[in-house]
Amino acid sequence: MTSRDGDADRWLDRDAGPVVRPYAVTKGRTLPSGGALLGLIDIVVGTGERTSDGFWQGPEHRRIMSLCRRPIPVVDLTSEMDLPVGVVRVLLGDLTEAGMVRIIPAQQEPEPDQRLLRMVLDGLESL
Amino acid sequence: MALNPSDDALAELSVPSTAKILIAGGFGVGKTTLVGSISEIRPLRTEEPLTDRSVGIDDTQGVHAKTTTTVAMDFGRISFPSKLVLYLFGTPGQERFWFMWDDLAIGAVGAVVMADTRRISDCFSSIDYFERKGTPFIIAVNCFDGAPRFQANDIRIVLTLGPEVPIVMCDARLRDSVKHVLVSLVRYVMSTKSSSQARLA
Numbered sequence: 001m002t003s004r005d006g007d008a009d010r011w012l013d014r015d016a017g018p019v020v021r022p023y024a025v026t027k028g029r030t031l032p033s034g035g036a037l038l039g040l041i042d043i044v045v046g047t048g049e050r051t052s053d054g055f056w057q058g059p060e061h062r063r064i065m066s067l068c069r070r071p072i073p074v075v076d077l078t079s080e081m082d083l084p085v086g087v088v089r090v091l092l093g094d095l096t097e098a099g100m101v102r103i104i105p106a107q108q109e110p111e112p113d114q115r116l117l118r119m120v121l122d123g124l125e126s127l
Numbered sequence: 128m129a130l131n132p133s134d135d136a137l138a139e140l141s142v143p144s145t146a147k148i149l150i151a152g153g154f155g156v157g158k159t160t161l162v163g164s165i166s167e168i169r170p171l172r173t174e175e176p177l178t179d180r181s182v183g184i185d186d187t188q189g190v191h192a193k194t195t196t197t198v199a200m201d202f203g204r205i206s207f208p209s210k211l212v213l214y215l216f217g218t219p220g221q222e223r224f225w226f227m228w229d230d231l232a233i234g235a236v237g238a239v240v241m242a243d244t245r246r247i248s249d250c251f252s253s254i255d256y257f258e259r260k261g262t263p264f265i266i267a268v269n270c271f272d273g274a275p276r277f278q279a280n281d282i283r284i285v286l287t288l289g290p291e292v293p294i295v296m297c298d299a300r301l302r303d304s305v306k307h308v309l310v311s312l313v314r315y316v317m318s319t320k321s322s323s324q325a326r327l328a
Binding site: 045071079104112118120121 | 216236
């Protein structure tokens with residue numbers, strides 16, 4: 001799979017055009033370290049920890065840190081960053097591993113409970 | 128259901144509760160209109176890696192064989208005073224974006240499948256998907272001006288749906304109509320959950 005020859009290889013690197021660019025900020029990684037896939041409505045909270053030694057913080061990491069001073073759902077963070085959600089997930093993986101952010105899973109695993117459903121219903125009915 | 132262990136911490140940080148509802152249906156059926164009628168619309172960029180053989184399953188070893196696909200989608204956001212934030216996600220229409228659906232469907236309250244009576248078959252694939260995933264859904268028939276009107280029962284027969292699935296007529300442009308659709312979905316989900324709990328007990 002990694003060593004395919006032929007036409008597909010022509011689309012690697014620069015030839016692939018701007019579509020690969022977003023993942024440059026993740027150094028080409030498409031999966032967050034740690035592996036856990038963040039849900040779109042999970043919530044990101046800055047822990048207030050300083051950068052740990054050996055963690056290289058890029059401008060996108062800093063941007064995330066400034067956006068999550070208050071708890072912010074992944075989808076809103078992504079929208080603010082104007083980066084693809086896959087990229088933001090990788091960056092959040094870095095920051096989680098460095099202890100700088102914490103992810104609070106949305107309370108819906110495996111599915112929303114009656115309490116949350118009631119909140120949603122009450123909210124909608126009050127509109 | 129077990130309590131979330133971080134509930135105390137959540138209260139301390141004043142972290143909002145979040146929930147999401149999916150809006151599905153064929154191209155041009157009014158998904159974005161519906162979301163825009165009731166919520167603040169925001170853009171979301173997704174640029175997802177795709178392999179030519181395993182759509183939806185990511186694998187870092189396959190990076191060289193990958194290409195990416197860009198999906199620009201909108202989502203709606205409604206903030207309630209109860210510190211609940213409800214997100215409405217329109218599911219990308221084309222089948223090649225189905226890898227995104229799984230991401231969207233996990234943990235969703237449920238789905239609204241929008242139907243247009245002039246092109247009723249456009250919503251078949253959405254229904255198939257949610258039935259397969261076990262995601263609760265209702266049908267919202269978007270009553271376009273000039274489109275033929277049918278009784279809910281006729282639509283139920285065409286879509287081969289059981290009697291329990293609500294079919295709601297709506298006008299996606301009208302906020303109250305959309306509100307009625309979403310309330311119907313949440314009530315339906317609550318009733319299916321409580322009846323399945325009753326069966327277990």
